[in-house]
Amino acid sequence: MNLDDMYRETILDHNQNPRNRGHLENPTKSVGLLNPTCGDEIALDVQLDAGKVSDIRFSGQGCSISMASASMLTEAVKGKSAEEALAIARNFKSFLTGTTEPENLGDLEALHGVSQFPSRVKCATLAHNALEKALDDNQPQT
Numbered sequence: 001m002n003l004d005d006m007y008r009e010t011i012l013d014h015n016q017n018p019r020n021r022g023h024l025e026n027p028t029k030s031v032g033l034l035n036p037t038c039g040d041e042i043a044l045d046v047q048l049d050a051g052k053v054s055d056i057r058f059s060g061q062g063c064s065i066s067m068a069s070a071s072m073l074t075e076a077v078k079g080k081s082a083e084e085a086l087a088i089a090r091n092f093k094s095f096l097t098g099t100t101e102p103e104n105l106g107d108l109e110a111l112h113g114v115s116q117f118p119s120r121v122k123c124a125t126l127a128h129n130a131l132e133k134a135l136d137d138n139q140p141q142t
């Protein structure tokens, strides 16, 4: 199995067995975002406890890239501090535009091929933008 096949398998696996899909009962933050170019819709429920992403769920519908990316993202940030989670979302976005090496991205690295298709980058980053929106105002004031 070559590397591309392995990446494809990983994306397929997240589509067929999405991680952390659903809703939280009392989320600290709930953010919905739309990608009109493709028609992807994603809602993120985030539970923050003592500055940590103690739980996270995603819901919505869209293409396989957007759904796999959301599933991978929830897995990558669960249990991380809000700062670490934000860093992961930002690292992924600059990783896709080819400006950064991946850090702590886990399965998200499998989406690197998307960078060759600018229109699909919006699909892959939708959940990440939602997470940034959810966590941004939790940044300590400086």
Ligand code: ZN
Residues within 6 Å of the ligand: 035, 038, 039, 040, 062, 063, 064, 065, 066, 122, 123
């Ligand atoms: Zn899409």
